[in-house]
Amino acid sequence: xxxxxxxxxxxxxxxxxxxxxxxxxxxxxxxxxxxxxxxxxxxxxxxxxxxxxxxxxxxxxxxxxxxxxxxxxxxxxxxxxxxxxxxxxxxxxxxxxxxxxxxxxxxxxxxxxxxxxxxxxxxxxxxxxxxxxxxxxxxxxxxxxxxxxxxxxxxxxxxxxxxxxxxxxxxxxxxxxxxxxxxxxxxxxxxxxxxxxxxxxxxxxxxxxxxxxxxxxxxxxxxxxxxxxxxxxxxxxxxxxxxxxxxxxxxxxxxxxxxxxxxxxxxxxxxxxxxxxxxxxxxxxxxxxxxxxx
Amino acid sequence: xxxxxxxxxxxxxxxxxxxxxxxxxxxxxxxxxxxxxxxxxxxxxxxxxxxxxxxxxxxxxxxxxxxxxxxxxxxxxxxxxxxxxxxxxxxxxxxxxxxxxxxxxxxxxxxxxxxxxxxxxxxxxxxxxxxxxxxxxxxxxxxxxxxxxxxxxxxxxxxxxxxxxxxxxxxxxxxxxxxxxxxxxxxxxxxxxxxxxxxxxxxxxxxxxxxxxxxxxxxxxxxxxxxxxxxxxxxxxxxxxxxxxxxxxxxxxxxxxxxxxxxxxxxxxxxxxxxxxxxxxxxxxxxxxxxxxx
Numbered sequence: 057x058x059x060x061x062x063x064x065x066x067x068x069x070x071x072x073x074x075x076x077x078x079x080x081x082x083x084x085x086x087x088x089x090x091x092x093x094x095x096x097x098x099x100x101x102x103x104x105x106x107x108x109x110x111x112x113x114x115x116x117x118x119x120x121x122x123x124x125x126x127x128x129x130x131x132x133x134x135x136x137x138x139x140x141x142x143x144x145x146x147x148x149x150x151x152x153x154x155x156x157x158x159x160x161x162x163x164x165x166x167x168x169x170x171x172x173x174x175x176x177x178x179x180x181x182x183x184x185x186x187x188x189x190x191x192x193x194x195x196x197x198x199x200x201x202x203x204x205x206x207x208x209x210x211x212x213x214x215x216x217x218x219x220x221x222x223x224x225x226x227x228x229x230x231x232x233x234x235x236x237x238x239x240x241x242x243x244x245x246x247x248x249x250x251x252x253x254x255x256x257x258x259x260x261x262x263x264x265x266x267x268x269x270x271x272x273x274x275x276x277x278x279x280x281x282x283x284x285x286x287x288x289x290x291x292x293x294x295x296x297x298x299x300x301x302x303x304x305x306x307x308x309x310x311x312x313x314x315x316x317x318x319x320x321x322x323x324x325x326x327x328x329x330x331x332x333x334x335x336x337x338x339x340x341x342x343x344x345x346x347x348x349x350x
Numbered sequence: 351x352x353x354x355x356x357x358x359x360x361x362x363x364x365x366x367x368x369x370x371x372x373x374x375x376x377x378x379x380x381x382x383x384x385x386x387x388x389x390x391x392x393x394x395x396x397x398x399x400x401x402x403x404x405x406x407x408x409x410x411x412x413x414x415x416x417x418x419x420x421x422x423x424x425x426x427x428x429x430x431x432x433x434x435x436x437x438x439x440x441x442x443x444x445x446x447x448x449x450x451x452x453x454x455x456x457x458x459x460x461x462x463x464x465x466x467x468x469x470x471x472x473x474x475x476x477x478x479x480x481x482x483x484x485x486x487x488x489x490x491x492x493x494x495x496x497x498x499x500x501x502x503x504x505x506x507x508x509x510x511x512x513x514x515x516x517x518x519x520x521x522x523x524x525x526x527x528x529x530x531x532x533x534x535x536x537x538x539x540x541x542x543x544x545x546x547x548x549x550x551x552x553x554x555x556x557x558x559x560x561x562x563x564x565x566x567x568x569x570x571x572x573x574x575x576x577x578x579x580x581x582x583x584x585x586x587x588x589x590x591x592x593x594x595x596x597x598x599x600x601x602x603x604x605x606x607x608x609x610x611x612x613x614x615x616x617x618x619x620x621x622x623x624x625x626x627x628x629x630x631x632x633x634x635x636x637x638x639x640x641x642x643x644x
Contacts, residue, residue: 079499079500079501080501081501082501082502083500083501083502083506083520083524084500084501084502084506084509085506085509085510085512085513086513087509087512087513088500088505088506088509088512089500092500136466140462140463140466143462145457145458145459145462146459146462163439163512164439165439165440165508165509165511165512166509166512168434168437168439168440168462169434169505169508169509171466172430172434172465172466172469172505173499173500173505173506175466175469175470176469176495176498176499176500176503176505177495177499177500179473179491179495180491180492180495180499182491183487183488183491183492183495184492186488187488190484190485190487190488191484193477193484193487193488193491194477194480194481194484194487197473197474197476197477197487197491198474198477198478201470201471201473201474201477204470205373205467205470205471205474206373206377206378206382206383206386206467206470206471207373207374207375207376207377207378208376208377208378209470211382211463211466211467211470212377212378212379212382212467214459214463215378215379215381215382215459215460215463216379217459218379218381218382218457218459218460219379219380219381226377230377
């Protein structure tokens with residue numbers, strides 16, 4: 057089956073499976089190989105790589121292999137950040153995606169190293185995936201770096217939790233928004249298009265996702281969220297709910313989704329992409345708000 | 351001053367300084383920025399990037415900016431591995447390069463994130479540095495990945511410490527040798543040459559360096575080594591001294607240096623490179639062996 061004939065979910069899982077399978081055995085310690093696989097499968101909703109592929113498709117998706125690599129790289133970075141965020145020195149989370157966290161299952165050393173390995177593998181995925189379009193490699197790397205590294209990627213966002221004075225919106229932009237922006241921009245680059253028109257979509261969706269995550273943490277039970285809830289209050293972390301209240305945070309979320317839909321540039325796949333964004337928004341909203349809105 | 355007129359040490363420090371300076375401020379949390387700088391400066395002997403540049407120079411060094419980026423990327427990966435290796439869940443080292451370790455100085459969260467940031471920055475360095483020779487980017491990334499990632503790079507090497515059965519020579523090859531091989535191969539690729547003839551040099555030097563490190567751990571005081579000594583025995587880590595004895599490990603080291611010198615391919619800069627390798631070998635040998643050999 058060609059990449060184009062496959063569903064987005066199938067493309068993402070196939071690309072991730074091939075990348076993980078390639079680094080199992082042949083010298084990788086069995087415990088580390090198991091931890092890396094556990095960190096990636098089964099996945100969550102694969103929101104970021106789906107967004108990356110949706111943008112690539114809206115942009116014509118002329119090199120599906122490049123788009124698959126970009127989507128997989130974005131997801132591997134997300135998985136790496138979850139493994140490291142869950143470590144005892146950060147959130148000390150016992151569960152993730154509804155199962156015991158990586159460090160609880162494989163030990164702290166393997167959790168640190170699994171995160172490192174996933175970061176490295178993400179760049180490797182881009183280098184491999186761009187064999188047919190080498191001129192797209194450097195811009196894809198730069199975009200991914202902007203999403204995860206310094207000065208304004210996930211790593212910086214996470215490190216703001218160690219500072220005494222924090223700008224909450226900047227913190228969210230880095231910790232969550234930056235990788236959404238990388239996902240939309242990478243989707244455009246992977247399809248040979250300019251990334252600039254796609255930054256606003258990633259920004260708005262990242263902010264919406266963060267708002268939804270804060271709402272979920274405040275109102276949902278652990279079963280709905282797949283990870284411990286009430287952690288923002290417990291850890292005194294900056295949160296939209298803390299600053300805007302429950303209803304204010306929900307209104308903020310609705311506004312961001314509208315903004316995301318409005319930001320989609322005029323292109324062949326625009327209407328399909330608008331539907332995908334709306335569907336994601338419904339999926340993101342905690343059940344009690346979906347009910348009250350309906 | 352052009353890159354070519356600068357000494358190798360100046361090229362390396364200049365390249366590293368430019369990379370680190372670029373990610374300070376502009377959103378990076380001050381504590382993380384300080385931890386990242388602390389992890390990179392002042393450096394140790396910069397053995398790996400020096401080797402990378404020496405090979406690039408022996409290969410003609412037609413694109414000094416690419417070679418500088420490759421050397422800096424190799425060193426950033428090395429720094430990242432030191433920061434993570436020193437974490438409480440691994441070596442729990444209080445000192446490194448003669449000063450308190452990163453996690454002791456900046457806390458464990460910032461140490462984890464500084465390592466992550468340095469890994470990301472290494473790939474960013476390659477993407478930036480290859481702007482003038484984009485066809486060298488993918489091979490440089492692949493080579494760096496082989497040095498640090500799965501299945502046989504530093505991360506795998508470190509993870510073998512969590513397994514119950516370990517092949518000592520394979521463990522050393524991954525934990526130390528792999529990045530030396532990446533350094534020599536990256537030097538050749540950065541100069542537009544095939545990396546294959548340079549693998550043996552990296553292999554032999556990596557093994558020599560590991561032998562010297564084991565000897566130093568067994569016989570030197572902490573002052574000479576710049577980090578705690580006697581750790582292999584204290585942590586029951588596999589070590590050449592444990593398996594060959596002190597004298598055997600020293601003979602092994604001498605043999606590896608001869609092997610490294612003999613492996614240098616015929617090229618314009620071969621004799622200069624042979625001198626550099628010999629000088630490194632003398633520098634690496636703990637004082638008591640230098641004295642007894644002299």
